[in-house]
Amino acid sequence: MNQExxxxxxxxxxxxxxxIIPFWSQYSVDWQQGGYFTCLDREGNIYDTDKFIWLQNxxxxxxxxxxxxxxxxEDWLKIAENGAEFLAKYGRDEEGxxxxxxxxxxxxxxxxxxxxxxxxxAMAFSQYALASGDEGAKEIALQAYNNVLRRQENxxxxxxxxxxxxxxxxxxxxxxxxxxxxxxxxxxxxSNQLEEILSQTIQEVMTDFLxxxxxxMYEHVTPNGKxxxxxxxxxxxxxxxxxxxxxxxxIAKRTxxxxxxxxxxxxxxxxxxxxxxxxxQGIYYFMDVQGHPPQxxxxxxxxxxxxxxxxxxxxxxxxxxxxxxxxxxxxKVHDYTWGHFSDxxxxxxxxxxxxxxxxxxxxxxxxxxxFFHVPRALYLCWQQLKTLS
Amino acid sequence: MNQExxxxxxxxxxxxxxxIIPFWSQYSVDWQQGGYFTCLDREGNIYDTDKFIWLQNxxxxxxxxxxxxxxxxEDWLKIAENGAEFLAKYGRDEEGxxxxxxxxxxxxxxxxxxxxxxxxxAMAFSQYALASGDEGAKEIALQAYNNVLRRQENxxxxxxxxxxxxxxxxxxxxxxxxxxxxxxxxxxxxSNQLEEILSQTIQEVMTDFLxxxxxxMYEHVTPNGKxxxxxxxxxxxxxxxxxxxxxxxxIAKRTxxxxxxxxxxxxxxxxxxxxxxxxxQGIYYFMDVQGHPPQxxxxxxxxxxxxxxxxxxxxxxxxxxxxxxxxxxxxKVHDYTWGHFSDxxxxxxxxxxxxxxxxxxxxxxxxxxxFFHVPRALYLCWQQLKTLS
Numbered sequence: 001m002n003q004e005x006x007x008x009x010x011x012x013x014x015x016x017x018x019x020i021i022p023f024w025s026q027y028s029v030d031w032q033q034g035g036y037f038t039c040l041d042r043e044g045n046i047y048d049t050d051k052f053i054w055l056q057n058x059x060x061x062x063x064x065x066x067x068x069x070x071x072x073x074e075d076w077l078k079i080a081e082n083g084a085e086f087l088a089k090y091g092r093d094e095e096g097x098x099x100x101x102x103x104x105x106x107x108x109x110x111x112x113x114x115x116x117x118x119x120x121x122a123m124a125f126s127q128y129a130l131a132s133g134d135e136g137a138k139e140i141a142l143q144a145y146n147n148v149l150r151r152q153e154n155x156x157x158x159x160x161x162x163x164x165x166x167x168x169x170x171x172x173x174x175x176x177x178x179x180x181x182x183x184x185x186x187x188x189x190x191s192n193q194l195e196e197i198l199s200q201t202i203q204e205v206m207t208d209f210l211x212x213x214x215x216x217m218y219e220h221v222t223p224n225g226k227x228x229x230x231x232x233x234x235x236x237x238x239x240x241x242x243x244x245x246x247x248x249x250x251i252a253k254r255t256x257x258x259x260x261x262x263x264x265x266x267x268x269x270x271x272x273x274x275x276x277x278x279x280x281q282g283i284y285y286f287m288d289v290q291g292h293p294p295q296x297x298x299x300x301x302x303x304x305x306x307x308x309x310x311x312x313x314x315x316x317x318x319x320x321x322x323x324x325x326x327x328x329x330x331x332k333v334h335d336y337t338w339g340h341f342s343d344x345x346x347x348x349x350x351x352x353x354x355x356x357x358x359x360x361x362x363x364x365x366x367x368x369x370x371f372f373h374v375p376r377a378l379y380l381c382w383q384q385l386k387t388l389s
Numbered sequence: 390m391n392q393e394x395x396x397x398x399x400x401x402x403x404x405x406x407x408x409i410i411p412f413w414s415q416y417s418v419d420w421q422q423g424g425y426f427t428c429l430d431r432e433g434n435i436y437d438t439d440k441f442i443w444l445q446n447x448x449x450x451x452x453x454x455x456x457x458x459x460x461x462x463e464d465w466l467k468i469a470e471n472g473a474e475f476l477a478k479y480g481r482d483e484e485g486x487x488x489x490x491x492x493x494x495x496x497x498x499x500x501x502x503x504x505x506x507x508x509x510x511a512m513a514f515s516q517y518a519l520a521s522g523d524e525g526a527k528e529i530a531l532q533a534y535n536n537v538l539r540r541q542e543n544x545x546x547x548x549x550x551x552x553x554x555x556x557x558x559x560x561x562x563x564x565x566x567x568x569x570x571x572x573x574x575x576x577x578x579x580s581n582q583l584e585e586i587l588s589q590t591i592q593e594v595m596t597d598f599l600x601x602x603x604x605x606m607y608e609h610v611t612p613n614g615k616x617x618x619x620x621x622x623x624x625x626x627x628x629x630x631x632x633x634x635x636x637x638x639x640i641a642k643r644t645x646x647x648x649x650x651x652x653x654x655x656x657x658x659x660x661x662x663x664x665x666x667x668x669x670q671g672i673y674y675f676m677d678v679q680g681h682p683p684q685x686x687x688x689x690x691x692x693x694x695x696x697x698x699x700x701x702x703x704x705x706x707x708x709x710x711x712x713x714x715x716x717x718x719x720x721k722v723h724d725y726t727w728g729h730f731s732d733x734x735x736x737x738x739x740x741x742x743x744x745x746x747x748x749x750x751x752x753x754x755x756x757x758x759x760f761f762h763v764p765r766a767l768y769l770c771w772q773q774l775k776t777l778s
Binding site (some may be wrong): 023039047050107110161163167204297298299300354360361362 | 551681
């Protein structure tokens with residue numbers, strides 16, 4: 001058992017250090033114009049040069065995080081800096097809100113219609129400030145964080161297409177990301193502010209979005225946590241719910257709140273029981289809680305991040321509780337993930353498979369897949385496996 | 390040959406009259422609160438009650454059109470009226486713009502962010518005014534038509550998320566729908582206005598959006614018809630391009646413009662050669678013209694409307710030009726369509742198949758599939774087949 005866990009730890013570590021990081025360091029950095037190329041085909045060739053703010057910021061974050069936690073390698077810091085300087089210059093509008101997309105040179109393409117751009121900017125510049133000691137980066141991080149706080153009640157602002165009042169729904173994504181982000185930025189926040197936000201968001205997630213009856217995490221509920229029988233109100237996003245649960249565990253372990261940790265593990269297992277494809281294996285992307293046809297045509301596809309975040313949640317759950325179901329599920333999801341997403345002929349992993357596990361998009365990076373879920377999950381799994389062994 | 394065409398004409402006619410229309414007449418009409426249920430499962434059960442303006446208006450249009458062109462059946466007019474009264478009351482905001490979605494009772498859910506709601510309203514109320522003689526309906530049709538004309542340069546209005554100036558692209562959908570809509574409304578427009586709009590839109594589609602080199606129809610080009618190497622600029626939507634070509638043929642046949650008709654047929658055949666799945670049959674939903682991974686995760690799925698609009702285009706092309714390729718392709722697409730979308734156990738057709746032709750969503754109607762493409766295409770194919778035989 002111990003040797004097995006050690007071997008697994010080596011596998012996650014070596015894949016991260018020898019396969020994933022080198023791929024992005026080699027192919028994705030735009031040394032000429034700044035920032036990163038994320039649209040990379042199977043072999044690392046660039047097929048599109050637009051720069052999507054989520055992924056630009058996530059790449060700054062991930063390189064900075066490795067510099068801070070793994071090894072102070074100059075090349076990683078340089079790559080982070082190459083993104084941070086580009087984004088500090090071009091990423092925001094005049095009011096300091098983060099655009100959604102830029103062209104290669106940094107000209108804005110898509111307006112700041114979405115606060116998650118600001119979330120990832122806050123994460124990125126906070127980690128980068130830690131790594132570089134850059135005071136300007138710290139200010140940018142705090143500005144972005146305050147944007148998120150200010151805009152959390154109406155995340156899409158004037159681009160919100162919902163008619164006010166008829167059907168009010170709030171999204172799991174907002175408290176979930178706010179909890180994770182606040183923990184990330186704890187070194188920049190007062191401890192009062194941090195604890196208040198953490199307890200508030202955890203409470204909201206585990207009360208309003210968690211359904212007591214099914215034990216499942218809903219994507220959308222009314223402002224006071226009730227269900228609505230409509231497409232959005234019936235939506236389950238298994239990967240999202242599971243990722244939220246490891247954010248909760250991560251926060252709960254600071255205060256050794258074992259009840260909360262066990263509750264989060266329960267939810268992970270409930271979601272897996274509900275969202276696992278018993279016929280073709282893997283975890284579905286979207287589901288209707290009542291079994292009706294979902295709106296999302298991609299509902300039965302198997303996505304890399306869903307599986308990787310699940311591996312993190314299961315190992316964290318096992319590490320913190322020792323519950324054997326976590327390890328059993330981990331083995332099953334590990335086998336599926338390594339058997340289908342990793343690419344035996346080239347570096348980095350596939351992102352999008354059809355229901356049966358065949359490659360749907362022959363890419364390693366795109367508009368939504370960048371240097372984030374794969375390296376973060378491999379790193380976190382490696383760390384958990386190391387502790388366990 | 391003649392007997393074969395006669396048999397086919399019977400098949401299309403009988404399926405329309407004995408299978409498709411009865412399904413919607415029986416299951417979709419909300420006699421209590423007005424309008425229609427479109428979210429219907431395989432057997433016709435309602436699984437969601439929201440009312441999407443595109444589909445509400447399209448259903449009014451289709452029932453009215455059958456009343457006007459097929460048979461003056463009172464039950465069809467009553468069903469059209471049930472939608473028209475509901476939408477006249479609840480469909481528009483205070484400025485007369487058409488919402489995108491309402492709840493069952495008619496309360497607005499989604500703002501008027503999209504001019505296609507107005508397009509389908511103009512079509513619907515124009516046909517319904519013809520059928521019912523209702524003067525109010527005529528006014529509503531003209532108001533909606535004027536909304537479309539007024540908003541065509543900025544179809545999404547304040548909900549447009551594109552940053553102005555960096556990358557200007559226009560969409561095929563706008564001139565394409567405007568041409569079709571204007572022809573629909575010819576009885577309400579001055580012949581000068583009609584001819585001007587038709588020649589302008591046809592010119593725009595066949596010059597700006599049609600690529601001279603590949604002979605393919607692009608979804609997005611710059612305002613002066615150039616290509617841009619970005620996701621939107623590389624996008625081909627085969628079904629959309631083919632549907633646009635039968636709109637063009639429909640317009641060209643009024644003036645017996647055989648050159649234009651032949652050009653449209655060429656484009657249909659080019660798109661089919663490009664967009665046909667040689668491994669699993671059927672027509673792809675989205676493609677990147679350079680073969681890069683498209684953004685749309687549903688890119689390789691097979692959708693009902695794509696195949697049905699292709700059948701219309703091929704029969705219309707054959708009817709107008711006698712070119713044998715049209716009939717050869719028709720046979721191939723007919724076999725795929727009837728073999729995969731039609732449901733041998735229940736009424737109406739499936740809408741969404743995976744790449745291999747297996748049912749992806751077990752529904753007969755939803756947010757985007759209503760009483761429109763199937764009945765319109767069956768009707769038009771039946772008419773063409775009757776002429777041909």
